[in-house]
């Protein structure tokens with residue numbers, strides 16, 4: 001269930017009228033999701049039907065949200081398939097509703113693909129590269145709040161909860177990542193706003209016409225400014241691996257990288273650091289999963305994901321760095 005705050009049809013109708021999105025015709029609480037209250041709502045305007053998602057944010061505050069919503073608006077205006085937020089009369093994309101921060105965004109068609117093929121990987125590779133380029137002139141800035149500084153703060157907090165072998169791997173990997181981040185190659189990496197959590201469950205596809213269409217990317221609530229290569233590594237570690245073992249899948253990996261590079265060719269510093277950032281991306285999610293698992297926030301609604309998965313992915317990346325090196329990276 002993911003309706004923590006009940007909204008009546010009258011309340012939704014009044015909000016949609018205020019936002020000039022038409023007359024409410026249908027409304028349904030969204031059963032998926034664990035963090036926010038989401039309602040799917042439909043409206044009629046000028047004889048046409050429009051589908052939206054009304055989100056009431058249960059964790060993030062009104063002050064934290066504009067960066068994410070404005071980034072989505074910026075990308076949507078540049079043709080990137082993302083949910084487009086609607087502004088109220090004051091131009092705000094996030095507003096207070098039922099004593100919670102709230103937003104109304106366009107609903108994406110289709111569904112997530114949890115067993116992606118090389119074709120899905122190519123589609124998301126293309127979209128990721130376009131998204132990076134489209135966000136270059138986004139005027140707001142916020143660091144990746146789950147970046148190196150957070151790993152340095154959080155590893156000591158989770159260490160007492162893990163076994164000695166895990167502690168040794170966490171500490172040695174963190175030392176390695178601090179070393180990488182201090183290098184001149186790392187300083188040369190191109191940077192900009194990144195999604196930073198573009199897993200399989202945050203992308204929609206539609207196969208309606210017998211042809212694969214990526215209909216959109218959502219859940220921008222870990223976005224921040226960081227290296228584009230880190231975003232790419234987060235994706236490769238999710239879309240292009242075997243989920244049971246954490247081993248990488250060469251065909252999907254190639255397909256993703258070729259499609260990405262066809263839009264934005266990787267620079268030499270990026271090719272050199274890909275194996276290191278694949279490790280960084282695995283470490284990032286291992287730490288956050290350990291943190292969610294052992295130190296759940298008070299009254300947290302989050303269901304922790306399995307930390308052991310990213311421990312396996314990191315081990316694979318440390319043991320087989322050549323998996324990334326040995327592949328062609330240019331089309």
Ligand SMILES: Nc1ncnc2c1ncn2[C@@H]1O[C@H](COP(=O)(O)OP(=O)(O)O)[C@@H](O)[C@H]1O
Pocket residue numbers: 002030032033034035036037038053083105106107108109201218219
């Ligand atoms: N703009 C959107 N268009 C279509 N479906 C959406 C959209 N936003 C959210 N959803 C659906 O709602 C579900 C929960 O959204 P999500 O952002 O993952 O919620 P939570 O942050 O609460 O986990 C998603 O799995 C997806 O099915």
Ligand SMILES: N[C@@H](CCOP(=O)(O)O)C(=O)O
Pocket residue numbers: 035197199202219285288289305
């Ligand atoms: N993708 C992350 C979890 C992020 O949570 P989300 O439900 O907001 O996508 C992970 O797999 O650890």
